[in-house]
Amino acid sequence: MLCLLKFTPLFLVVAVGHGWLFGDLFEKQKELDEISLWPLPQKYQSSAVAFKLSPASFQIVHAKQSTAGPSCSLLENAFRRYFEYMFGELKKQDKSRKKAFDSDLSELQVWITSADPECDGYPSLRTDESYSLSVDETSAVLKAANVWGALRGLETFSQLVYEDDYGVSNINKTDISDFPRFAHRGILLDSSRHFLPLKVILANLEAMAMNKFNVFHWHIVDDQSFPFMSRTFPELSQKGAYHPFTHVYTPSDVKMVIEFARMRGIRVVAEFDTPGHTQSWGNGIKDLLTPCYSGSSPSGSFGPVNPILNSSYEFMSQLFKEISTVFPDAYIHLGGDEVDFSCWKSNPDIQKFMNQQGFGTDYSKLESFYIQRLLDIVAATKKGYMVWQEVFDNGVKLKDDTVVEVWKGNDMKEELQNVTGAGFTTIVSAPWYLDYISYGQDWQRYYKVEPLDFPGTDAQKKLVIGGEACLWGEYVDATNLTPRLWPRASAVAERLWSDASVTDVGNAYIRLAQHRCRMVRRGIPAEPLFVGHCRHEYRGL
């Protein structure tokens, strides 16, 4: 185990194997303030030599050799965003009137090396997010294959900049070579239990980028409401949203979320969870849900999607066709969790169908029957799919590129062993259900999780492509979501990005406390870890 920051002075660590190289760096306590990288880069070398940055003259520019230029609006936007994070908006506007001082570091050159910088593309599971960053006198160079790595490097660069006692921006001589440990680093937000105004979603995408998360798992609809406005089936949100106008995501809202995310290197994976979790769907679509019976007559309540009607599959086929065009990501999350069989069991038509199919009384076979047909429907749209672990557990035949999401905490290791043993890629969310709050510093519990700590071969471990912090929506909405998520999710961010050896909770505490103050300064109401203060406290409520 390595220890990057120490309270005791003059601590020398050289560790090449797993990633770090640094020298006589931390001469005194005070300098702790100067380094608060989060998540910690894979390879990092720094010195106490500091360069000053002048807000009036410092620039972020395209390197001459870069394949990207001013026409790359993704990078242009990112340059502006990170300039403002570092120096604030006002200073920028004052530029012409401010007297520039001689700046030790005059510019950051961003050098994209691939023939295609992917300025207009979307990030994917295969995206190369690696970058290298070198800060030395007069200029810094950020090198990446494409814009996605550049975005990660810009975040790191901005985290290296610190204010000295005079309020002057400084950066230390630094060399960084960085890449994520896991390719899928997600946040699940739930806009069904409570509607999340666009502003909240966008703010959290910003916070995600500050933590190098790259997947927004949008659990967009569920039993409680259906805020997604479908062009094909407008009645879904008209009848299924909390309110048909004020509590829906229009096609243009969805586009905005996707574009805002893309600009930050974040994939948007939408989840349309069936056949359970669909009560709100039934409001708009007649006969979609199974009528439950009380004795020999319908009780008036409804269960999961009715799996025995062709109309159900025709509906799904049309809906997912639309979804596959609305969401550009290569994956759709199909849910498949927590199917309650009691309603199916009560329904005589379902019982008859079970007999016809020879399913006996094993309703998981009926569930699989439904899911299998759904997967075929979605596969026809050329999309890949993600599913919750039950779908795998029930033995449904899955495409090779399926991502199985392990969410049950009880037998997580066994499940990971089984899923990867069967050759499927998987992501872990079981230890990171952030809706389960408790008193104290629960971020440490999230931080200590090792996703690969399960019995399996190296090949199996490689199939674990990442994880997700899930903030289910029963108890959160616009009033409390953001401070509840941050910086608790930041613990997951470092676990999924940094080297497996980065496990020192004491060191993490110091950096994370500063990182949360940085988020606060950037306008994100990230809650405190413990007692203390930020130089710039939150200005909202």
Add this chain to the structure above:
Amino acid sequence: MLCLLKFTPLFLVVAVGHGWLFGDLFEKQKELDEISLWPLPQKYQSSAVAFKLSPASFQIVHAKQSTAGPSCSLLENAFRRYFEYMFGELKKQDKSRKKAFDSDLSELQVWITSADPECDGYPSLRTDESYSLSVDETSAVLKAANVWGALRGLETFSQLVYEDDYGVSNINKTDISDFPRFAHRGILLDSSRHFLPLKVILANLEAMAMNKFNVFHWHIVDDQSFPFMSRTFPELSQKGAYHPFTHVYTPSDVKMVIEFARMRGIRVVAEFDTPGHTQSWGNGIKDLLTPCYSGSSPSGSFGPVNPILNSSYEFMSQLFKEISTVFPDAYIHLGGDEVDFSCWKSNPDIQKFMNQQGFGTDYSKLESFYIQRLLDIVAATKKGYMVWQEVFDNGVKLKDDTVVEVWKGNDMKEELQNVTGAGFTTIVSAPWYLDYISYGQDWQRYYKVEPLDFPGTDAQKKLVIGGEACLWGEYVDATNLTPRLWPRASAVAERLWSDASVTDVGNAYIRLAQHRCRMVRRGIPAEPLFVGHCRHEYRGL
């Protein structure tokens, strides 16, 4: 047990003894939306007859017979505030341009009956907060002895107003006679573990008024920081605050808090907790704290206030003299909790003093020695004092009007029995430590507490004058305090205001869910109780 609101139709309850009288009131589910009083008034009678209010012509006015008039700025401010809560700011500004419709209810007359309306006074423990409210065709009358009851009645009136499906404001024919069950209904906020910007404190005072809380227990300083700027000892905050300029409360800040609270009928009881919880005090005041010893030499760390030096008492005398003038309330909270004896035990001078005084090894006697002298100092300022329960437990001689705050959960009933048995007034905070968060609807736990459920005579029960919801500051600051406090503290508000018979959690859920949406609409980011939505969601982050 009474049930005010029912899902089933046509429910008739007549209950005079404990407070309610109402008839064929709740004809359908929908009308639940129309009544969401919180906390529930003591006596309440309403009918389905509804009157319309026109924002363009409706007025809140002083009744002709009222002893208060336009020169009563407290009421004038309250009229404006409640007008805006009910109709919004925009509508008011549009007044001249808006066509008034014939309003069924044209005005609310506020009738103060006492010779002295107390417009420029401060609320106190003995304040009469009762009021009566009658809403009938063309006008409503709110009658109260003084402005404090009027404030409570204005809140209730504003809660009676609801929007119909056309967005028109309505109010039902209603008669209310109301008064608080307990005189001390407090919220404790802690501005030491984290500095709370003024904006946060003021917003929470607003929320307190919406819930009829009447005491802001300001735990203003503690070990971690000393943000109170003293004129007598400016070094206390200069050296003891997180930052001497950005993280302090100037005298003018404190005045603003007190006046903002006064305008809402809220007392500000400041707590300066000694002899423990004083680490930050020691930064500015030499020799105030006890030097701890490691073996035979000082360890460099410090313990509680040094109780054996005269200088300590001279300091306290001057400081509390200032405090007694800065804070107009009749009470100061002197703390006295959680004194750690280990440092005192380690110090040879303290040991010697213990011998001289004949205290043996009973350090609680030393604690009492200190507290006794402090109480005498504070009594000399003509202030009453509140103390945490340890001060009583240790047998310190207390003034008759001392309020003992019971905060330990383990033996709360026994403690209440003992404190009241000794003839002291007491407030309960043990069951209401809202900093201890947990998953789910913990407000129900707070709601179910019955403060008088302890063995004792009627005379003893009368000594329980109220309670406090405490939100200690270890894990909260401006980013998350407000949604964490509300509406969880609202559960305590109803327990302390409404009749003891108001205990139906199901009914409370319905009203509280609406009450929290009302708070949200008024700009308070009160978090959701559970799944659902508000017509007007929070617009901030």
